[in-house]
Amino acid sequence: MIASLSRKVNGNVQTNFAVSKYSRFFSSSNKLEKHFDVTIVGGGAVGSALANLISENIPSLSVALMDARTPKSPNDAFNIDSSSKTCFPSPRAYALSPKSLSLLGDDIVSKLDEKGRLAYYDTMQVWESDGPAVLQFNHQDIDDTDKLNGDILGAVVEDEPMVSCLWDKMKNNSHVELISPTIIEKINAPSASDDESKVEVMYKKAGNDNAEPSNLTTNLLVAADGANSFVRKSDGTFHTVSYSYGRTAVTCTVEIDSSIHKTAFQRFQKNGPIALLPVWNEDSSKRQGNCGDKTYANIVWSTTPEEAKYLKSLPEKDFVMAMNDLLQSGPTNTPPLFPTELKNSLPRPFQSAMNGIEMLSQSANTGLTMSGMTERRQGFRVAPMITNVVGRVFSFDLNLMHAKNYISNRICLVGDAAHTIHPMAGQGLNLGMGDAACLTKNIKHVVESGMGIDTNAGLDYALKQYESSRQREVVATMGGIQFLHGAFGTTFSPAVHVRSVGMNMINSIGPVRRKLVKVATGIEDVVSI
Amino acid sequence: MNSIPRKMIQRTEHCFRKRALVTSSFGSCSFPRNSLYQQHPTCAFSSSSSVSSRSSNGDDNTRSTLNNSVSSEEVSKFSAMASTWWKVDHNPLISMNPIRMSFILQQIANQHKINIEHTSSAYKPLSNLKALDAGCGGGLLSESLARLGANVTAVDPSEEVAKAARIHSMKQNDTKDIDYKGGMSVEELANMEEYRHSFDIVCVLEVIEHATDPKSLMQGATSLLKQPTDTHPGGLLFVSTINRTAKSYAVAIVGGEYLTQKLPIGTHDWRQFLSPKEVNQLVQNFGMEEVDKKGMILKPPFWDLKWYLDSNDFDVNWIGSYMHK
Ligand SMILES: Cc1cc2nc3c(=O)[nH]c(=O)nc-3n(C[C@H](O)[C@H](O)[C@H](O)COP(=O)(O)OP(=O)(O)OC[C@H]3O[C@@H](n4cnc5c(N)ncnc54)[C@H](O)[C@@H]3O)c2cc1C
Numbered sequence: 001m002i003a004s005l006s007r008k009v010n011g012n013v014q015t016n017f018a019v020s021k022y023s024r025f026f027s028s029s030n031k032l033e034k035h036f037d038v039t040i041v042g043g044g045a046v047g048s049a050l051a052n053l054i055s056e057n058i059p060s061l062s063v064a065l066m067d068a069r070t071p072k073s074p075n076d077a078f079n080i081d082s083s084s085k086t087c088f089p090s091p092r093a094y095a096l097s098p099k100s101l102s103l104l105g106d107d108i109v110s111k112l113d114e115k116g117r118l119a120y121y122d123t124m125q126v127w128e129s130d131g132p133a134v135l136q137f138n139h140q141d142i143d144d145t146d147k148l149n150g151d152i153l154g155a156v157v158e159d160e161p162m163v164s165c166l167w168d169k170m171k172n173n174s175h176v177e178l179i180s181p182t183i184i185e186k187i188n189a190p191s192a193s194d195d196e197s198k199v200e201v202m203y204k205k206a207g208n209d210n211a212e213p214s215n216l217t218t219n220l221l222v223a224a225d226g227a228n229s230f231v232r233k234s235d236g237t238f239h240t241v242s243y244s245y246g247r248t249a250v251t252c253t254v255e256i257d258s259s260i261h262k263t264a265f266q267r268f269q270k271n272g273p274i275a276l277l278p279v280w281n282e283d284s285s286k287r288q289g290n291c292g293d294k295t296y297a298n299i300v301w302s303t304t305p306e307e308a309k310y311l312k313s314l315p316e317k318d319f320v321m322a323m324n325d326l327l328q329s330g331p332t333n334t335p336p337l338f339p340t341e342l343k344n345s346l347p348r349p350f351q352s353a354m355n356g357i358e359m360l361s362q363s364a365n366t367g368l369t370m371s372g373m374t375e376r377r378q379g380f381r382v383a384p385m386i387t388n389v390v391g392r393v394f395s396f397d398l399n400l401m402h403a404k405n406y407i408s409n410r411i412c413l414v415g416d417a418a419h420t421i422h423p424m425a426g427q428g429l430n431l432g433m434g435d436a437a438c439l440t441k442n443i444k445h446v447v448e449s450g451m452g453i454d455t456n457a458g459l460d461y462a463l464k465q466y467e468s469s470r471q472r473e474v475v476a477t478m479g480g481i482q483f484l485h486g487a488f489g490t491t492f493s494p495a496v497h498v499r500s501v502g503m504n505m506i507n508s509i510g511p512v513r514r515k516l517v518k519v520a521t522g523i524e525d526v527v528s529i
Numbered sequence: 530m531n532s533i534p535r536k537m538i539q540r541t542e543h544c545f546r547k548r549a550l551v552t553s554s555f556g557s558c559s560f561p562r563n564s565l566y567q568q569h570p571t572c573a574f575s576s577s578s579s580v581s582s583r584s585s586n587g588d589d590n591t592r593s594t595l596n597n598s599v600s601s602e603e604v605s606k607f608s609a610m611a612s613t614w615w616k617v618d619h620n621p622l623i624s625m626n627p628i629r630m631s632f633i634l635q636q637i638a639n640q641h642k643i644n645i646e647h648t649s650s651a652y653k654p655l656s657n658l659k660a661l662d663a664g665c666g667g668g669l670l671s672e673s674l675a676r677l678g679a680n681v682t683a684v685d686p687s688e689e690v691a692k693a694a695r696i697h698s699m700k701q702n703d704t705k706d707i708d709y710k711g712g713m714s715v716e717e718l719a720n721m722e723e724y725r726h727s728f729d730i731v732c733v734l735e736v737i738e739h740a741t742d743p744k745s746l747m748q749g750a751t752s753l754l755k756q757p758t759d760t761h762p763g764g765l766l767f768v769s770t771i772n773r774t775a776k777s778y779a780v781a782i783v784g785g786e787y788l789t790q791k792l793p794i795g796t797h798d799w800r801q802f803l804s805p806k807e808v809n810q811l812v813q814n815f816g817m818e819e820v821d822k823k824g825m826i827l828k829p830p831f832w833d834l835k836w837y838l839d840s841n842d843f844d845v846n847w848i849g850s851y852m853h854k
Contacts, residue, residue, distance in 0.1 A: 060652040175650065197700070448647055449630035450673030451623075454701055457669065460617040461624055468833050 036064040036177065037453060038443075039201060039218035041184060041231050043067035045094070045159060046415030046432035047224030048166035049104060053440040055175040056105075058447055064216065065170065066179040068206055077164040078115045078288050087291045088390045089279040091251045092159040093298050095121075095264065100433040101155060108165045112157060116286030119156040119278035123263045125381050126273075136381075153264070156279050156298065181206035185213060187221065187234060190409050197454045199410045219453045221411045222439070224432075227401060229417035237408040243400040247272050248308035250301045252393040253279065254323070255294050256384040265383045267326055272302035274326050276383055296390070299323060308395050319393070320386050327383040400478065406470060407463040414439060419474050431477060435470055442466045598742035598749075599686040599714045614667025614690070615697065617834075622669055622735060624834035625825060629734060629848055630673050632823055632838055633767055636850040637730065640762050640820075653678030658729040661753055663715045663746075664736030668694030672704045679730065681707045688712040719749035728753050734769040734848070737808070738801045744811055751815040757853050766817060769825070769848035773802035776844040805843055812851050822849035 038054055040047045043065045051065040071077070079087040101109050112118045126135040137153070170176045188200040198217040205211040223231035232238045254276075265276040277298045284293035301323070303311070311319055401420045406413045415432030442462040443453060451458030613619035634654060638645045645654040656678035662671040665683035667690060675681045675698070685691040691711025698704040710718065715733070718724050731750050740746045747768075754764030803811075809819045824839040825846040838848075 057647070059648060059650050444647070445627050447652065448634075449627035450676040451626060451630075451669075452672075452676050452701070452703070455615065455672065455697075457615045457617060457620075457623045457626075461627070464617060465833065465835060 034064075034177075034214075034216045035062075035198075036216060036218045037061040038220045038222060039064040039066065039199075039216065040222040040224050041066050041201075042223065042225030042229075042415075042417065043071070043163070043167065043178070043180065044224060044226060044415070045163055045166075045429055046436055047222070048163055048170070049433060050222065050224060050414060050436035050439065051170060051176050052105065052166055053103065053436055054443065055170070055173050057440055058444045059175055060447065061175070061443070061453075063176045064179055064218065065176060066182050066184065066201075066203065068181055068183065070178075070180040071164045071167045072160065074111070074161065074164050074168050077161040078117065079291055088294075089253045089296045089298065090158045090160055091253050091298055091391070091394055093156050093277070093279055094159065094429040095154050095156050095277060096433070097154050097430050098152060100430050103433050103437050104162070104166075105169075108162070108169065109155075111165055112161060113281070114286065115161070115288055116281040116283065116291075117158060117161050119262075119280055119282075120152045121154060121156070121260075121262045121264045121278050122152050123261075123381070124153055124266065125263055126266045126268070127380070156264075156277050158279070179203070184230060187231060187411075189221070189235060189237075189411055197410075197456065197459075219410065220443075220459060223411060223413045223417040224415050225417055227416040227420045229413065231411065232403065232413055232417050235408060235411055237405075237411075238413065239404045241402050241404060245302075245398040245400065246304065247302045247398045248305045248395050249398055250299070250303065250308050250311055250393060250395045252299050253390045254297050254299055254320070254386045255388050255390055256297050257295075257387050258384045259295065260297055260384055261381070263381055263383075265327060265381075269326060271304050271307055274299065274301040274303075274323065276323075276327055276386075295384075297384070297386070299386075302398060305397070312393055312395060316389050320388060323386050328385070402474070402478065406467045410459065412439065412463055412466065418470075419478070421474075421478055431474055434473060435466075438470050439466050598716065598740040598746040600739070600741040605687075614669070614693065620667075620669070621834065622666075625836050625846070626669055626673060628825055628836045628838050629670070629769060630677075632848050632850075633674075633730070633732070634677070636765055636767070636821060640765055640852070641729075655679035655730075659727060659755075660730035661718075661724075661728045661732065661750075663718075663731060663733045663750055664739070665694055665709065666690055668698050668704075668707065668709070670732055670734055671707050671709070672698055672701075674730070674732075675704045675707050682710065682718075682724070682728075683707055684710045684713045684715060684718050686712065686714050715746055715749040715753070719752045725752055726754065726756050729755055729764050730767070731764060732767045734767060736770075737768060737803060738770045738797060740801075743803065744814070747808075747811045748815055751812060751817055751851075754853070763853045765820070766812065766851040767848065768808050768812075768851065769846065770808070771797065771802045771846055772804050772844055773799065774804075774844045805847055805849055808849060809851075816854055817851045818854045820850040820852050822847060 038061055040051050040063065043051070044067075047065060047067070051063050054061060054063050096104070109118065124137050167178065170178060182203045183206045184201060184203045186202040188202075190197070190199070197219060199219075199221045200215055200217050201221065202213050202215045204213045221231065223229050225231055232240075259282055260276070260278045262278060264278065266273050267275075275298075277300070279296050279298045280287070282295050284291070287293075301308075301311070311322065314322065399420060403413055403418045406418050414435040416428060418435065419431060421428060421431065439462075442465045445465075446453060446458040446462045451461065453459040453462065615623075617623050634645050637643065637655065637658070641658075643654060654677055655674060658679050660674045660679040660681050662668075662674065662681060662683040665671045665685045668683065671681050671683040671694065683691070683694065685694070688711040691709045695707070695709040695711075698707050698709070731753050733746065733750050737743050737746060750766055754766055755761055757763030805819070805822050812818070822843065824842040824844070825848060826837055826839045826842050828835060828837055
């Protein structure tokens with residue numbers, strides 16, 4: 001009975017092993033078996049935000065949140081108790097859009113803010129390496145409906161304090177059961193033709209080989225276990241497409257010599273963008289424990305694997321210089337449209353025609369830049385100087401991964417388990433938060449209409465709505481980022497011209513500009529629950 | 530009833546599905562043994578089923594007096610659909626159900642001054658209310674009403690679909706107490722003394738367009754509603770159907786049945802569609818009046834099947850609420 005319930009499991013050997021190992025367990029009485037309406041595997045930022053959203057918005061559902069690790073307590077995450085160790089911001093931080101911040105919850109946001117762990121920014125400046133284009137946006141570029149947090153464009157938050165605050169909040173919530181640290185051993189999901197309404201999950205305590213396995217049943221299993229999702233892989237009904245950007249992101253925390261003025265800087269160069277993001281509140285009086293009075297920023301530099309390797313091998317002084325070189329220089333004049341050799345090889349009349357075209361395009365460009373300026377309200381901002389690197393320099397390969405289906409019978413994917421994107425706009429998490437909000441909204445809808453998630457009709461309807469609206473959003477964002485990646489990843493002159501003219505036009509034309517702001521800042525169409 | 534062994538339910542369901550398929554492909558139905566009930570051709574299968582139906586007890590005395598609005602072709606049409614009733618891809622009513630329910634909840638909240646906020650750990654805004662699902666089909670609406678706390682009675686002219694509905698609802702605690710009465714029309718129920726004037730909510734959703742005599746259906750439905758008293762605001766009648774417009778022909782028949790094949794061809798007969806005004810006139814004959822109505826519309830991209838309530842567009846699907854004058 002149970003064996004026939006389980007969907008494809010990786011390979012037969014494993015299946016047989018798993019079934020024989022647990023058959024005793026299954027056939028025994030179910031007094032140990034717990035049931036939850038929703039079970040979330042993975043209590044990272046997305047999984048724990050989802051658990052919170054469901055318990056707050058749909059209090060009639062019971063929720064279990066499982067993770068291989070138990071996050072630190074907020075006191076530890078904020079470094080309140082440690083007196084000896086110096087602390088500095090973690091490079092694993094996200095640029096959250098106003099919408100994501102509101103989904104996180106006012107209480108969590110203000111807790112992070114009180115401890116100085118939230119760095120708001122109200123301006124984003126994007127410029128390119130060999131060309132005159134500058135894109136600058138602030139909160140006025142966001143549609144009114146997206147403005148949920150005053151005059152800000154977003155805030156940078158570190159992963160660890162955010163996750164620890166979310167878990168801490170759920171400790172006191174009777175609707176949520178936290179199961180950690182735990183290892184998921186096996187998942188039995190019903191097949192599509194089955195009317196069975198439950199998924200079975202076998203798990204045991206992590207770090208103890210002799211631990212007794214337990215099992216639980218759930219109406220909906222949510223995979224929030226990150227890019228290498230165990231749930232997605234072991235289920236066997238999810239298919240993914242991957243694409244390597246051929247880029248590696250180098251990321252670290254740096255100390256800067258002056259205020260960053262609530263600006264997120266992003267400069268494109270031929271191998272990819274380098275971003276300098278504010279992190280922690282610059283008002284150090286808010287900080288706890290031994291957290292110092294320095295001003296910090298985060299670096300996310302995406303480049304070729306070779307350059308990344310080279311950068312990591314540099315002495316700190318040279319690495320700092322390389323970063324400052326890129327971030328300190330402003331937009332340049334457009335290079336000649338046509339290669340000089342090409343022009344010289346042509347007869348006289350063609351040469352002057354080409355010069356004419358170049359002059360035309362140059363002046364069109366300048367004109368557009370000027371008109372862009374007037375809407376921009378402020379001039380080009382110069383980034384603060386980086387003085388040194390604090391902590392380790394990390395690097396990771398950038399892959400785009402997208403699941404072709406986000407849902408399968410009673411299992412659904414959220415966050416990085418469903419999609420990973422280029423961190424160019426720091427949006428991995430904004431998309432994940434959008435998933436969490438959308439899933440909550442659709443489940444709430446069917447629960448409140450009495451369909452429940454225990455019937456296939458109710459759950460399938462909610463999941464299909466979730467899948468189609470999220471895939472639209474995620475694919476659009478991926479497309480937008482792909483567009484930026486493609487547009488900036490070239491130095492071929494005509495392309496630079498098109499891009500510069502394009503970018504300055506974007507700067508001047510409201511609607512296009514606003515669309516691009518949405519992609520760059522991660523502000524999506526508002527999903528309200 | 531609640532203790533039917535699971536295996537048996539599964540076997541029955543399985544046979545039932547097969548049977549439903551056969552019925553749909555050959556259109557062959559045999560008449561039941563019960564000669565009093567000749568208006569209702571149901572498949573022979575249902576009378577020999579191992580799951581005994583509640584409705585078969587004590588119905589014979591009432592059936593002789595009925596004057597009912599059920600057409601025999603309609604009964605076999607829906608019996609054939611029963612196997613796919615709970616599949617989102619096959620039953621467009623599933624995607625429509627959330628908005629129908631939100632309309633019903635809102636109207637009940639107004640009528641009974643109850644709070645429908647989802648704040649506590651059990652969401653049962655319809656507790657203590659008695660509801661009738663007239664033309665329950667696979668039990669989609671019945672189960673929704675029951676899950677929200679209502680005490681639900683459901684009738685359907687087809688024995689088979691009601692049986693399928695019962696089997697489905699037995700699987701969950703919240704829905705296992707629904708009283709399904711298969712092979713029974715609204716008029717028949719209205720002829721039973723104990724049910725007359727007993728319901729807070731009577732739902733005739735996506736049913737009236739399939740009835741041969743809408744007037745008699747409405748008469749039955751309204752007579753089942755509680756009458757207003759000093760302490761009770763009176764029952765609410767809900768009717769939803771398809772308007773008879775050129776647009777509804779295009780959307781419901783050409784689009785719904787032929788192009789997208791979301792519905793089997795022949796599900797609807799455009800001539801039987803009704804406008805909000807016509808339904809209002811019908812119920813006025815029985816001392817009722819319209820309280821509110823909403824259009825139910827699909828917005829692009831249409832393949833999402835995402836429905837919305839709309840205050841202005843009643844051209845295709847619409848839902849109305851009615852109370853005693
Ligand atoms: C080094 C690094 C830097 C990044 N920097 C940025 C950035 O600057 N900006 C940005 O927007 N995005 C960044 N990202 C991407 C960002 O981290 C993700 O988009 C985001 O964390 C997604 O959250 P998630 O909750 O879906 O997954 P994760 O944060 O990966 O969480 C997964 C959770 O599942 C748990 N888990 C995993 N497997 C199991 C299992 N088998 N059983 C139980 N639990 C399990 C893990 O312990 C973890 O808690 C970065 C990612 C990395 C790795």
